[in-house]
Amino acid sequence: MHLDRLKEYRLEKLDDLTIAELQKEMEDGVLTSEELVLMFHENISERDKGINSIIEVNPDALIIAQALDMERKISGPRSVLHGIPILLKDNIGTGDKMHTSAGSYALKDYYAEKDAVVAAKLRKAGAVLLGKTHMTEWADMMSEDMPDNYCSRSGHINHPFGDFYIGGSSSGSAAAIAMSLAAASIGTETSGSIINPSDENSLVGIKPTLGLTSRSGIIPLAASQDIAGPMARNVTDAVTVFSAIIGWDAEDEITVGAKPYESYDWLAHLKKDGLQGVRLAVPRHLFEESITANELDLFNEALDVLRSAGAELIDPVDIGVTEEEVGDEVQYFEFKPNINEYLGKSHPSNPIRSLDDLIAFHNKHPEKMLRYGQSKLEKSNATSGRLNEPEYVEALKRKRLLAGERGIMSTLEELKASAFVLPKDFGGSVGATAGMPLITVPYSFEEENGPFGITFMGPAFSDPALIEFAYAFEQATDGRVKPSYK
Incomplete structure (x- = not known):
């Protein structure tokens, strides 16, 4: 593609095409992976100035893309991710020329000896690992006083939408995709670190059930809660990436629960009528004292959308535990x-x-x-x-009991409800403690606080159902907003 045409394509189409649509463009010969990498490089050069979401670009990205283009000609694409650029949070190991530092200057020269399993799965699917993203240093395990937008390796990251809270600890993974610096990214979460920045940057974020994705090769925080998941511009892209990184890992015993899902058709759960007849519970005690009046209005509007899409809401409910009680x-x-x-x-x-x-x-x-x-x-x-x-044993038992058996699970069973629905990332620490899945979906933009989304939270391995709810809500609202570029 001629350089002028490439620039026109980047400015007019790249921000809005899904991964599947980009793949079709490559299959139809309209676009190559090399050109896709070049366009995302140009976006990084133009849009990340003053934002600082990218901590490191893969120096071999173009070479990898060229090789994948040649492979496509010879044997066809490996998967829908063939030739698609993906960004990784800086705590996800890669056995290449990129460092893995968890945002710490202390590890600025450190190279992982091999790919983390989630990175290896992406490579196997044909994805181009485009670079590493800014993150709250040590996944916010450094200091109570450290803001979520800081790490010693690369300084502060700014919000692409303006003077708003950016979220953490996967702050760069969120900001970069909000600005379309890659097709999608991988974040990690111990407690809120995928859902929070995804919500704050008008993205879809999936925090999977604990054990669906491997922790091997990821710089750890707390093994009983650590998980990797996708962050993307829409539910379809998030699920596409999610399906590629799921699976059993012999080096991570907790992934035994992922075995039944290794050849699972996750995209089959993208149903426009996915909310029809669904019972959803609204635990207002988890957010009513912290949410602003404008945000509450937006949330109540979103609940009306859910009702119109066929959901039955049980509002309010009390799950018998607060985020403060869960603790850290x-x-x-x-x-x-x-x-x-x-x-x-x-x-x-x-x-x-x-x-x-x-x-x-x-x-x-x-x-x-x-x-x-x-x-x-x-x-x-x-x-x-x-x-x-x-x-420790007592604290772990107490947390899981409060968040799980006496909280999420018992409430949903008693109400015969499928999931909870919450504004923004409220309730995320409760779900994370219990190892439950969460999905956040953009809904609107609030002038005082920026992007605003809603989050679905369900019991373990309810990920397929949450995807249905998230997709149906997204199709009914189209609530994602994009930054403006000067």
């Missing part, structure tokens, strides 16, 4: 042994071998590393690092 003490217990194991197994050239080493590095370079302190790291390091401690 389990994360402090788990981070120390989890990160010690990861760093201890890293390449011998990496001088940071433990949490002790990390804290010592920060203390040695306070101007660079301690702008906001390291209170969370210190709190975690003060634990024994043993996960048989009675205090």
Whole structure:
């Protein structure tokens, strides 16, 4: 494609085409993967100035795209992701020329020895791993005072829509896709880190049931909650990427629950009538004291859309637990042994071998590393690092009971409801604690706080049903908004 035509295509079409539509363009010979990478590179160059969502671009992206174009000519596409550029959060390992640092300057020179399983699955499907994205340093395990838009490796990230809260910790994965710097991205979540920034950037984010995607090769925070998931401009793209990264991993025992879904047809759940006859519960106590009046009005409008689409709403309900009760003490217990194991197994050239080493590095370079302190790291390091401690075992049991059996599960069963519906990312920590799936979908834009979406939260392995609800809502509203570019 001629350069002038490529620019015209990028400006007029690239922001709105789905992954399937981009794939068809390549199949029809209108576009190549190399040209697609070039266009996204140009978007990064033009749109990421002053935003800072990309922490590193894959230096081999064009070479990979060229090879995939040749492979297409010889044997056809591997999947719908063949030649499609995807971005990864900076805590997802890649065995290539890109670093993996969790946003930390302390790991700025660190290379993972091999791909994380989710990255390997994307490569196997033919995706081009375009680069790594900004993230809240250590997935927000650095300090209570650190804002979600900061990491020591690349500084602050700004919101592409203006002076709004950007969300975290997958902040760059969200901002980049809001600006169409790739077709989709992968974020990770321990508690809210996919759903929150997706909502704040008018994206669809899928936080899967714990165990549907592998944790292997991802810099950990808390193993009992860590999960990777897609962030995309629409439900169809999110589900397309989701289906590629799901599956059992022999190195991650928690993924045994993913075995039945390895050849599952996830796209079959993209149903316009997916809300017809569905019972949804509205736990207002999780958000009514924190939401603004304008946001509440938007949420109530969204509930009317759900009713019009055939859903029956049980409003209000009380699940018997608040996000404050769930707490985060389990994360402090788990981070120390989890990160010690990861760093201890890293390449011998990496001088940071433990949490002790990390804290010592920060203390040695306070101007660079301690702008906001390291209170969370210190709190975690003060634990024994043993996960048989009675205090930890009891805390984990209590959290899962509150969020799961006595909260989400018991309420839904009692009400004979399929899922909860909430504004923005409210309730996310409750679902994350219980390992439950969540999907957020854009709805509108609120002048005071920016993009506004709603979130569906259901019991474990209700991901197919949540996809149906999210898709039907999206088709009824088309609520995604796009940034304006100067």
